[in-house]
Amino acid sequence: MPMNTQLLDVLFQTAGDAFFIAEANTGRIIEANRRAEELTGYDRSELIEMHQSQLHPLQMVDQYRAIFAKHARGDLMLAASVQIVRKDGAVVPVEIQGSAFEFEGRRLVFGIFRDVSDRDLLHRRLEQSERRNRTIAEFAPISIVVHCNGRVVFSNERAMRDLGARTVNDLLGLNVLDFVHPEDLQRVNERIRKIMIEKGSVPMLEERLKRLNGEYFNAEVHATAIEWDGMPSVMVAFQDIDDRARRRNYREAMLQLLQKAFRHVDTEATLRELVRVHAERANAFASLLTIKQDDGLIVRADHDAPDELIRLTEEAGVDRNASPSAFALVNETSIFVDCIEKLPIDERFRKRLSDLSITSCWSYPVRDREGGSIGSLTVYLSDSRMPDDEELEALEQASYLTSVFMDRSDLLDENYRLSQVARQTREGVILTDKDRKVVYVNQAFTDVTGYTLKDVAGKNLRTIMHGPATNMATAQFMKQRLNEIRGFDCRIFNYRKTGEGFWNDLRIDPMFDRTGTHVGFIGLQTDVTEEMDARARLEKTLEEADEASKARSEFLSIISHEIRTPLNSISGIVHLLSDRNRSEDQTEELDILKKSAERLQILVSDILDFGQMDAGRLSFQNQPFSFPRLIGQLCESFEPAFTHTPVQFEHYIDPAIPEGLSADPARIRQVYYHLLSNAQKFTVTGSVRLEIKMADDTGSHVVIESVLTDTGTGMSQTVISRIFEPFFRAESTATGQPNGAGLGLTIAKRILEYYDGDITVESRPHDGSTFRFRMKIEKTNESGGTLVSMPHLKNARVLIVEDYEANILITRKFLELWDIQVDQAYNGEEALHKVKNGQYDLILMDLHMPVMDGYEATRQIRTFNNQIPIVALTASAQSEVQDRIKEVGMNDLIVKPFHPAELNKKISAFLKNR
Numbered sequence: 001m002p003m004n005t006q007l008l009d010v011l012f013q014t015a016g017d018a019f020f021i022a023e024a025n026t027g028r029i030i031e032a033n034r035r036a037e038e039l040t041g042y043d044r045s046e047l048i049e050m051h052q053s054q055l056h057p058l059q060m061v062d063q064y065r066a067i068f069a070k071h072a073r074g075d076l077m078l079a080a081s082v083q084i085v086r087k088d089g090a091v092v093p094v095e096i097q098g099s100a101f102e103f104e105g106r107r108l109v110f111g112i113f114r115d116v117s118d119r120d121l122l123h124r125r126l127e128q129s130e131r132r133n134r135t136i137a138e139f140a141p142i143s144i145v146v147h148c149n150g151r152v153v154f155s156n157e158r159a160m161r162d163l164g165a166r167t168v169n170d171l172l173g174l175n176v177l178d179f180v181h182p183e184d185l186q187r188v189n190e191r192i193r194k195i196m197i198e199k200g201s202v203p204m205l206e207e208r209l210k211r212l213n214g215e216y217f218n219a220e221v222h223a224t225a226i227e228w229d230g231m232p233s234v235m236v237a238f239q240d241i242d243d244r245a246r247r248r249n250y251r252e253a254m255l256q257l258l259q260k261a262f263r264h265v266d267t268e269a270t271l272r273e274l275v276r277v278h279a280e281r282a283n284a285f286a287s288l289l290t291i292k293q294d295d296g297l298i299v300r301a302d303h304d305a306p307d308e309l310i311r312l313t314e315e316a317g318v319d320r321n322a323s324p325s326a327f328a329l330v331n332e333t334s335i336f337v338d339c340i341e342k343l344p345i346d347e348r349f350r351k352r353l354s355d356l357s358i359t360s361c362w363s364y365p366v367r368d369r370e371g372g373s374i375g376s377l378t379v380y381l382s383d384s385r386m387p388d389d390e391e392l393e394a395l396e397q398a399s400y401l402t403s404v405f406m407d408r409s410d411l412l413d414e415n416y417r418l419s420q421v422a423r424q425t426r427e428g429v430i431l432t433d434k435d436r437k438v439v440y441v442n443q444a445f446t447d448v449t450g451y452t453l454k455d456v457a458g459k460n461l462r463t464i465m466h467g468p469a470t471n472m473a474t475a476q477f478m479k480q481r482l483n484e485i486r487g488f489d490c491r492i493f494n495y496r497k498t499g500e501g502f503w504n505d506l507r508i509d510p511m512f513d514r515t516g517t518h519v520g521f522i523g524l525q526t527d528v529t530e531e532m533d534a535r536a537r538l539e540k541t542l543e544e545a546d547e548a549s550k551a552r553s554e555f556l557s558i559i560s561h562e563i564r565t566p567l568n569s570i571s572g573i574v575h576l577l578s579d580r581n582r583s584e585d586q587t588e589e590l591d592i593l594k595k596s597a598e599r600l601q602i603l604v605s606d607i608l609d610f611g612q613m614d615a616g617r618l619s620f621q622n623q624p625f626s627f628p629r630l631i632g633q634l635c636e637s638f639e640p641a642f643t644h645t646p647v648q649f650e651h652y653i654d655p656a657i658p659e660g661l662s663a664d665p666a667r668i669r670q671v672y673y674h675l676l677s678n679a680q681k682f683t684v685t686g687s688v689r690l691e692i693k694m695a696d697d698t699g700s701h702v703v704i705e706s707v708l709t710d711t712g713t714g715m716s717q718t719v720i721s722r723i724f725e726p727f728f729r730a731e732s733t734a735t736g737q738p739n740g741a742g743l744g745l746t747i748a749k750r751i752l753e754y755y756d757g758d759i760t761v762e763s764r765p766h767d768g769s770t771f772r773f774r775m776k777i778e779k780t781n782e783s784g785g786t787l788v789s790m791p792h793l794k795n796a797r798v799l800i801v802e803d804y805e806a807n808i809l810i811t812r813k814f815l816e817l818w819d820i821q822v823d824q825a826y827n828g829e830e831a832l833h834k835v836k837n838g839q840y841d842l843i844l845m846d847l848h849m850p851v852m853d854g855y856e857a858t859r860q861i862r863t864f865n866n867q868i869p870i871v872a873l874t875a876s877a878q879s880e881v882q883d884r885i886k887e888v889g890m891n892d893l894i895v896k897p898f899h900p901a902e903l904n905k906k907i908s909a910f911l912k913n914r
Helices: 005-014 036-038 058-073 118-129 157-162 182-198 241-262 268-281 306-318 324-331 349-357 389-406 415-424 443-449 461-465 472-483 527-578 583-613 627-643 665-681 716-724 744-754 805-817 828-837 854-861 877-890 900-913
Strands: 018-025 029-032 080-085 091-103 106-115 141-148 151-155 202-210 216-228 232-238 286-293 297-302 335-336 362-367 372-383 429-433 437-442 488-495 501-512 518-527 623-626 647-653 660-663 684-696 701-710 758-763 769-779 799-803 823-827 843-844 870-874 892-895
Touching: 005 854, 018 036, 018 647, 036 389, 058 080, 058 106, 091 141, 106 877, 118 297, 151 157, 157 232, 157 518, 182 443, 202 335, 216 241, 216 744, 216 877, 232 241, 268 297, 268 324, 268 372, 268 389, 286 306, 286 324, 286 769, 297 324, 306 349, 324 335, 324 362, 362 389, 372 389, 443 518, 461 472, 461 647, 472 488, 472 501, 501 527, 518 623, 623 665, 627 684, 627 744, 660 665, 665 684, 665 744, 665 769, 744 758, 744 769, 799 805, 799 828, 805 823, 805 854, 805 900, 823 828, 828 843, 828 854, 843 854, 843 900, 854 877, 870 877, 892 900
Parallel strands: 647 684, 799 823, 799 843, 843 870, 870 892
Antiparallel strands: 018 029, 018 106, 080 091, 091 106, 141 151, 141 232, 202 216, 216 232, 286 297, 286 372, 335 362, 362 372, 429 437, 429 518, 488 501, 501 518, 623 660, 660 769, 684 701, 701 769, 758 769
16 A cells, blocks of 8 residues: 555544545445544444435534535535534534545545534533623633632532542532641641631642542642632632643653654663653553564553563453453553443453552553554553543553554655654644754644644744734743753743734754754644633632722721711710719610610621621630620629519529630620520510530630520521521511511621531420520630729820810710820821820820821831830721731720720720839
8 A cells, every 4th residue: 555545544544533525416425434433423334325414413404415515516614513413312513624526536525523512511611600600610720619618619620630539519518628738737727717807818829738539739729718609718729730740741751752753763762761751641550551462462661560460461461351451452442441340351350450459540552554453551540530631632642652663664754754743742743943944833733823834834933923912031031942952841922823812832842863963943832822811810800809808898997987986976975974973864864875875886796797707807806804704794784684574584604614714705795695685585484594614624725515595485497497697587576576687696606616616506486495505715824804993094194096076075084084194186197296296105096087097107106116005996896907907016906986994904904014
């Protein structure tokens, strides 16, 4: 058979697309390749003599006949999108191209059918993702996992593969920390908590991650706080850098092997290198290249294969079911299984593979130039998985190169070797002479760039493919490396023949002849535009999420300031009037006003706390305090509410609970306040009892368990299932209408979770309710102490910096009651002038003021005075506010509206040793 006929036959039978030849006048199919059989489900004998229209749905027959008629006339057409119907009835979308030619007096049509199922599926899924307005696409260029409350709620398929799962559903619901190296758990957990609290992100860091099978790998990880289905969550984007290194090493090794192929190198060492490269790319347990010899099978090359595996393979021989290698060779087909039990081979061989801890197996036939099977390349893996698209391509590449290296035919001229080697990869291949003038490009290069060999032969690609958006620094780097005759990787923005830009991943290496003389360069190119576009979309999404988060935070800060500032004045006036002599009527009116102010304060706090909680920023100010005293005082404040009712209120606090604990006393009080308040509202007769016991003492922490029981109206299972949902309100016993804002129990539950606790409820309609809740609190030797006596504050000089006149008045009056000398400034600039020219023992600094705010004023004061205590007097208690006041040099903060006792305590702590 002439060489060119052989080449055509190889091209026809091994092509990645389905090829058909049909008569132009009748439409009858007279030839089809192996890919056509795979695509349609019919074997070649069934396809031959079929009419071309029989491959298409009935409703598309007329459309396809018109396309075929144009092909038969020789009209030039772009690829047409149609559908074919497989033998099993499945409909497959394809793109078809065709051309007419004359052969032995007959006019024929050569048709190319390309399966675009995967592409169409990707397009549909992306459209669905856009309609859902998801921030993350399932087909992002890197692995994406989203977790909420520590549990995985989303994974894309790339993450599924990287983490060793068979399906995405296998990951959903798992604890995200299960994928972290044990030595890194504490650090990663703290980072997650910080991200959630600050609603921020962390830059790309290297971390050790763990797959489901226990295998560890290195990854670049980026995490950011987002909202997912309305809940604060963390999106983690990661990339397996071990795999990236394997890909880079594989690419470099393939270039070297390509060079050897062009130089007619055919040695045992080269075959061993080929097997090694492919095994490392697949991260394989072992890899074998087996060749049929006489009536047996020999292992021509291997990588990391145990002697027993080599012996078993050779002893099994060439029986079609003897071994995976024999199966691929004899059946002339590839086989891929993610479980050894699925292998259609001898059970004894499967058992021996299992004994070697082999789990998966991939085997691919090696063909000669006539298409016959002469051997097989078999990969054994210790983990359970199927090859991805790139690994399948790598197997095909290795098979082609093996056949080229082993072919000793004298008819193997340079053109055949060039086409056979270059066409085995989907990446663009470019060959240049030593002056960088193009001498060869393959079809993949033309598919990506639009340039044919005729367009670029003898030219420097730099002059053709560079354009306005090409990074000149990258271009200069390439030029320098080429001048130095050194290999390199780079990513550069190039231009297609149409003028359209695209991102090009390049690997270029110098080529040398057998004497070591530099003769040119070989390059591999990959179009990574989709990856770069997806990465840009991801970065934009993260930026938009971050901007939305900042806007939300700013709104909360402003609304907090605007509501709490006047509320501070109301609360302050009530406290001042309460300390004066007053009539019985005035006492009653002030008590009403005081309770209303407190209720308004709690409502405002709940709304703002929920806003922070929803954004993942509920703030905590842990400090020493006395738990028994805090809860005792709270229970005492509830006793008057039960005095004139038929409800008996009881409370018990375990004396074993230590005085000295460290937590946020305001948050702890908030939990008990909301639960007691609910019990009071829904109980009209009987009793309310709170029992608090120490459940455990670990030495560093105590676990406090509380049980709140009432004889109120009780709840149905429907109400219980929703009781902790935001804004859910049960009907009040007194009014029969929903009561409260529906946020108290939601916030209480979140606070308990922060302190590693939980809460449950048992109830039945008309039979009362029992709430059980636990929390874990750190122990300390301090108990929070008592207020410093007033004489320690006498004649202390305090500067109040505040623009709201009523707040200045209230704060001044409290301070003067304690014999403190008070000065005031209405903005930061005025305060700066006073501090430079006066002597003060402490500054109370508002944050939001005209001219100069409290942050900038503090920053400038610290340039010349680091001793004076500066306490923020602010209506904003968000965590980012707390971080910022520390950053500029403030010592502490008091949240408005404040209680006089809190103000006294803070000031006393700073001034007791003056």
